[in-house]
Amino acid sequence: MQIGPILVALRRHKAGTTLIALQIALTLAIVCNALFIIQQRLVRVDRPSGVQESNLFVIQNDWPEKLPSQDADARMRADLQALRQLGSVQEVSSSNSFPLRGSGWDNFVRLSPDQVKMTTDTAIFFSDEHTLATLGARLIAGRNFSADEVGSQSGTDRMHARQIIISKGLAEILFPGGSALGKTIYVSNDNAPSTVIGITDTLQAHMTGVWAKPYAYNAVLVPARLTGDGTFYLVRARPGQLADAMRQAKDALYAQSPMRIIPAQDGIMTFAQVRHRAYDGDYGMAILMGIISAVLLVITAAGIVGLTSFWVGQRRRQIGVRRALGARQRDILGYFLTENLLITLGGVLLGVVLAVSMNVWLVIRMGSQPMSPLYLVAGVLMLLLLGQGAVLAPAVKASRVPPVEATRSV
Amino acid sequence: MFGYYLNLALRSLGRNRVLTTLMVLALALGIGACITTLTVLRLLSGDPLPGRSAQLYYPQIDPYPKNGYIPGESKPQENLTWVDANNLFDAHRAPRQALVALGSAKIQSRDAGGRPFFGDAVMTTADFLPMLGAPFRYGSGWSADDDAAGARVVVIADFLNQKLFGGANSVGRTLRLNGHDFRVVGVLDHFSPQPRFYAINIGRSYGDGDGAFLPLRAARAVQLDPNNISCWEAADIEHLETAPCMWLGLWVQLTDATAVANYKRFLDGYVREQIAQGRFHRTDTALPDVLQWLRIENVVPDDARLQAGLAFGFLLICVTNTIGLLLAKCLRRSREIGVRRALGATRGAIFGQFMVEAAMVGLAGGLLGLAVAELGLWGIRHQPAEYASLARLDVSMFVFTFIVALVSALVAGLLPAWRACVVSPAPQLKSA
Numbered sequence: 001m002q003i004g005p006i007l008v009a010l011r012r013h014k015a016g017t018t019l020i021a022l023q024i025a026l027t028l029a030i031v032c033n034a035l036f037i038i039q040q041r042l043v044r045v046d047r048p049s050g051v052q053e054s055n056l057f058v059i060q061n062d063w064p065e066k067l068p069s070q071d072a073d074a075r076m077r078a079d080l081q082a083l084r085q086l087g088s089v090q091e092v093s094s095s096n097s098f099p100l101r102g103s104g105w106d107n108f109v110r111l112s113p114d115q116v117k118m119t120t121d122t123a124i125f126f127s128d129e130h131t132l133a134t135l136g137a138r139l140i141a142g143r144n145f146s147a148d149e150v151g152s153q154s155g156t157d158r159m160h161a162r163q164i165i166i167s168k169g170l171a172e173i174l175f176p177g178g179s180a181l182g183k184t185i186y187v188s189n190d191n192a193p194s195t196v197i198g199i200t201d202t203l204q205a206h207m208t209g210v211w212a213k214p215y216a217y218n219a220v221l222v223p224a225r226l227t228g229d230g231t232f233y234l235v236r237a238r239p240g241q242l243a244d245a246m247r248q249a250k251d252a253l254y255a256q257s258p259m260r261i262i263p264a265q266d267g268i269m270t271f272a273q274v275r276h277r278a279y280d281g282d283y284g285m286a287i288l289m290g291i292i293s294a295v296l297l298v299i300t301a302a303g304i305v306g307l308t309s310f311w312v313g314q315r316r317r318q319i320g321v322r323r324a325l326g327a328r329q330r331d332i333l334g335y336f337l338t339e340n341l342l343i344t345l346g347g348v349l350l351g352v353v354l355a356v357s358m359n360v361w362l363v364i365r366m367g368s369q370p371m372s373p374l375y376l377v378a379g380v381l382m383l384l385l386l387g388q389g390a391v392l393a394p395a396v397k398a399s400r401v402p403p404v405e406a407t408r409s410v
Numbered sequence: 411m412f413g414y415y416l417n418l419a420l421r422s423l424g425r426n427r428v429l430t431t432l433m434v435l436a437l438a439l440g441i442g443a444c445i446t447t448l449t450v451l452r453l454l455s456g457d458p459l460p461g462r463s464a465q466l467y468y469p470q471i472d473p474y475p476k477n478g479y480i481p482g483e484s485k486p487q488e489n490l491t492w493v494d495a496n497n498l499f500d501a502h503r504a505p506r507q508a509l510v511a512l513g514s515a516k517i518q519s520r521d522a523g524g525r526p527f528f529g530d531a532v533m534t535t536a537d538f539l540p541m542l543g544a545p546f547r548y549g550s551g552w553s554a555d556d557d558a559a560g561a562r563v564v565v566i567a568d569f570l571n572q573k574l575f576g577g578a579n580s581v582g583r584t585l586r587l588n589g590h591d592f593r594v595v596g597v598l599d600h601f602s603p604q605p606r607f608y609a610i611n612i613g614r615s616y617g618d619g620d621g622a623f624l625p626l627r628a629a630r631a632v633q634l635d636p637n638n639i640s641c642w643e644a645a646d647i648e649h650l651e652t653a654p655c656m657w658l659g660l661w662v663q664l665t666d667a668t669a670v671a672n673y674k675r676f677l678d679g680y681v682r683e684q685i686a687q688g689r690f691h692r693t694d695t696a697l698p699d700v701l702q703w704l705r706i707e708n709v710v711p712d713d714a715r716l717q718a719g720l721a722f723g724f725l726l727i728c729v730t731n732t733i734g735l736l737l738a739k740c741l742r743r744s745r746e747i748g749v750r751r752a753l754g755a756t757r758g759a760i761f762g763q764f765m766v767e768a769a770m771v772g773l774a775g776g777l778l779g780l781a782v783a784e785l786g787l788w789g790i791r792h793q794p795a796e797y798a799s800l801a802r803l804d805v806s807m808f809v810f811t812f813i814v815a816l817v818s819a820l821v822a823g824l825l826p827a828w829r830a831c832v833v834s835p836a837p838q839l840k841s842a
Contacts (some may be wrong), residue, residue: 015737015825015829016734016737016738016741019730019733019734019737020734022730023727023730023731023734026723026726026727026730027727029723030720030723030724030727034720037716062516062528063516064516064518064526064586064588064589065516065588065589065590066588066589066632066633117477154648228647228648258525259525259526260525261516261525261526261527261528263527263528264527280793280795281711281713281795284793285713285716285717288717289720292443292720292724295439295724296724296727299436299439299727299728299731300727300731302432302436302731303432303436303730303731303734303735306429306432306734306735306738307734307735307737307738310738310739310741310742311738313742314741314742362716365712366712366715366716367712
């Protein structure tokens with residue numbers, strides 16, 4: 001296939017050629033970036049929580065008036081007892097927060113009491129001896145809390161945490177390459193040390209925002225029931241009895257004490273709902289990007305089909321002449337495919353520049369990450385294929401132009 | 411003449427139905443996407459209190475310790491401590507001012523004896539509601555004396571009045587808040603600035619607005635805790651009034667630039683005084699007005715900006731696409747143009763004819779784009795975001811849609827129309 005004549009012919013259709021190339025360039029820029037955004041969101045959404053999420057649900061509970069700490073603790077223990085007695089319930093625990101909740105209590109962690117800057121940030125989960133089993137989080141070193149270590153604590157920042165369990169993620173940040181077990185760290189603002197008695201496998205913090213990425217797997221479990229404010233009951237239902245357990249748990253709590261607040265809207269949530277709520281913005285963005293990319297590709301393909309069809313119509317006589325001079329059908333087909341390939345190549349060259357600039361802008365303005373070149377390669381291939389696919393029908397039509405067309409006037 | 415062009419345009423558009431449909435659809439999708447995202451952006455970046463917001467200012471200072479302080483790079487804090495908030499408040503340097511913090515109150519109707527529920531409550535001072543121009547349906551607000559006395563009075567929003575008292579005049583009736591009786595002194599008519607700019611964490615503050623407004627000291631006496639507390643050292647958050655924690659905001663009304671400059675000087679002076687006393691270590695202060703404050707708080711999420719940017723890119727591609735197709739169409743009609751030119755049509759007439767054709771595409775695209783935008787907004791209203799339910803097309807956006815559509819189509823029509831009018835008639839006629 002001779003490229004020279006094609007280029008000469010294209011110069012006669014400058015405007016049309018430029019427009020298709022421009023459209024391809026813009027489409028490439030947007031689709032590459034959109035696919036990259038989709039991938040980033042999906043990676044976030046697919047992060048493991050370290051929680052065995054099926055059969056787990058969360059109840060938000062609060063009392064109509066502020067109770068003295070001891071009363072609140074007594075009521076909480078009675079609630080836990082009542083929930084534990086349900087046939088559909090396997091494990092129950094109370095906490096101030098839980099993984100993926102989105103907000104909660106976080107503290108700075110230091111390795112020595114006189115350290116000025118924090119080593120890292122971490123989520124604080126108040127826990128008891130049932131918390132690990134309820135969440136389905138696994139210990140990889142050390143031991144669980146014992147029942148007598150779990151006290152009650154009102155909502156002050158003076159956290160009494162002599163023994164703590166920390167997540168693997170936090171352990172790796174604090175003691176890279178070494179074992180955290182038995183070490184002391186400082187997790188509350190007073191200068192009392194906490195000893196690490198256990199390390200869990202992967203366990204996600206409550207923070208899910210983009211800013212919290214470095215702390216996403218930092219969790220400290222503190223052996224206490226937090227009585228100051230509202231509390232969450234974490235409930236693991238027996239396998240397959242999630243719906244029953246959720247209904248029974250609510251009834252049991254109201255039977256236990258009718259004057260309590262379980263918010264109507266999101267007072268009882270399955271962990272699947274918790275996960276969905278944590279990431280709904282990401283799901284939404286990924287779906288939107290997907291739709292935009294698909295529509296763009298369709299519009300661009302349709303534009304190529306439309307414009308090429310016109311070119312073919314316009315050149316019927318020339319095609320006829322070429323056919324009469326001995327060009328085979330596949331020469332004509334090849335001509336249009338090559339022509340499109342050249343235009344698309346021009347478009348993707350510009351498109352790569354646009355896509356990279358757009359990504360740089362996103363990195364600067366939106367704190368996005370630099371795009372992997374793989375997306376450019378994939379995008380370029382996709383548009384080349386799209387161009388060839390779109391031009392195929394008009395090109396086949398062109399190849400079927402009979403040589404006798406040469407004798408007709410246009 | 412215009413009618414003739416219209417007729418020609420309709421015929422020409424009708425001749426290539428597939429192509430016309432394609433152009434209209436592409437434009438409609440582009441316009442629809444743009445209008446949808448712009449409506450959301452406008453909703454998010456709108457003025458929560460038109461007419462008043464320019465006079466409201468939010469003093470910011472920084473009580474943090476010296477550690478980690480880099481002058482010029484640290485920003486003043488979002489909230490004030492109880493001590494600083496009261497020092498600034500008691501100085502009375504503004505004609506109207508109000509302390510404010512958000513909390514979740516446990517609300518219970520005294521009579522119905524129903525189950526208590528959580529409601530957003532604002533603990534504030536007497537001037538807050540008049541300063542923000544909150545309209546009353548029944549009763550009125552409370553006085554500065556009520557503030558000082560910690561009077562157990564409350565102003566409730568219309569939706570809470572509906573829920574608790576069936577919408578009747580409930581002034582004088584009693585409400586239980588956090589287990590304590592409060593007397594209703596006022597019921598607001600619809601009042602919900604979008605977003606709820608007067609407290610931090612406003613990213614999630616669209617919708618009905620707050621249910622109850624009550625005097626700060628009375629609220630604290632019944633242990634209504636602020637939603638947002640940040641402490642810089644070991645703190646007993648059961649006693650926030652003495653804790654090293656920030657949780658209160660102060661809004662001041664300043665009517666002109668001189669007043670603003672004076673207040674800023676006062677604020678700087680206050681900070682220097684505190685530094686001299688050894689209480690403070692950092693000098694930065696700020697006095698943003700409402701809209702500046704919304705920018706500081708990043709009210710418009712990056713995702714919304716990103717979506718709007720993409721929608722414009724999308725529209726650009728659709729316009730490019732339309733230019734290409736219109737161009738192809740008009741080049742095919744070179745002969746027809748040649749004939750018209752030979753019969754005496756001027757270049758201007760040809761240009762006009764093609765622009766009318768483009769405008770028709772634009773109008774059709776705009777109409778369909780409106781449907782796409784309605785569909786898009788319907789989709790957004792079914793999203794879980796708090797502002798979602800407010801995403802509606804208003805009259806100005808409706809008009810704007812057609813302007814965007816027409817401008818897009820006319821821009822798209824320019825090149826093809828110009829190419830058409832420079833066609834020289836002679837060769838076209840000869841080849842015929």
